[in-house]
Amino acid sequence: MSTQQPVLQLQNLTRVHGSGATEVHALRGIDLAVYPGELVAVMGPSGSGKSTLLTIAGGLDTPTSGHVIVENTDITTASVKELAALRRRSIGYVFQDYNLIPALTAAENVALPRELDGTSARKARVEALAALEEMGLGHLADRFPDEMSGGQQQRVAIARALVGDRRLVLADEPTGALDSETGESVLALLRSRCDAGAAGVLVTHEPRFAAWADRVVFLRDGAIVDQTVRSEADSLLSGQVAEA
């Protein structure tokens, strides 16, 4: 893993809202690198800066200082045009409320970012169908969002986030509107996409969903205060001694 280039790098990232007496430091010097194949969960209480971190990582907001490097491009110094291209080609975003376009079918929703990037409609559809198929969602291709359950919509949104060559998915409370079992299936899909080589950042306040990640980062008051890495041992539990 360490020999690979990170897909996403945050370097000494700060974000200050307001100024003077009402100044709020939403992020205070965040350093984080996310590698291909890795799912990183960001946990913290509300107001800790989780969502700010994600919107800045996705180029939806700009930091006060520091750098955001996506696939070797520094989006903090990129032109508006470059940034837009990078967001179309490299960054997938998954929101709590799915944000699928209601007038488009699942396949059309997934094809949209490719078409916006200049791919022909026919080729974009082929790619979209392939992405849906690969994620076990082929049967949903021709359904409209209101004909799908929340969990299905969210899985389609993940397919949209990762269609084409994109391999960075930023998920902001993707399970927030789902019941626990459906939320789990969404996480299982996200996990499998990361196992297949994507890099994922998951913002959640639910420990059970964060537990699907390779790494859990704890945010407090805009700073990373701690993190955990899951064990590499395959013989978890089995080596344990019975407790008296």
Added chain:
Amino acid sequence: MSIRHGLLALLERGPRYGSQLRTEFESRTGSTWPLNVGQVYTTLSRLERDGMVAQGGRDEAGHELYTITDAGLAELRTWFEKPVDRTSPARDELAIKLAMAVGAPCVDIRDVIQSQRRHTVKAMQDYTRLKAQALVAVESGGSRERDDVAWLLVLEQLIFQTEAEARWLDHCESRLIRLSALAPTAPASPSASPGASPGASPGASPGASPGASPGASPGASPGASPQAATAPADPADVTTGTPGAR
């Protein structure tokens, strides 16, 4: 843990010998609670003494077989019917530790909470990975299906337990923050404590003085060092152990 009833449940499915019972017990529970064969035989001889199992012949390989008796079946049924007692909780080291950390002079309770949270979430990550594997095994069916399902249920129990603990730790932390914010304090002067003023940073760092190293060193609790920084502004901050906390 009831090895005794576990063995009775396995024997209900037919006569078995000692090491076979051990293997079956462990494959049901994924070796979460490993048994040694000595424990199995000790338990079997006690069950025999109590008339709940009987030795009954040998299998082809010459293993001595145990069979459940009617008394054993009755005991097993009672076990399944009767809820596991939760009204006299076992001693919980973490709860005791946190109770002792409230106001303890030698430690910041928030550090205790965070180090436990890291450990607990990491355990959840490990259980979750095992669960993902178990789900694959269950969904693919197969001859060991009953064991796979049992193992999945055990794993999910471990996940729910650790989740409850992680949530409780989050709750303790925000409870302490709320209490320290509510505590009757002299109005903080804006220059001394702007971060603690409501509205400035909701839920962010009440109780912690903003002067305390923004971008604090990793590993330290955010805006930390309450003893040094906040004691004057928050005389009743429970985390500092100053009087008025109770």
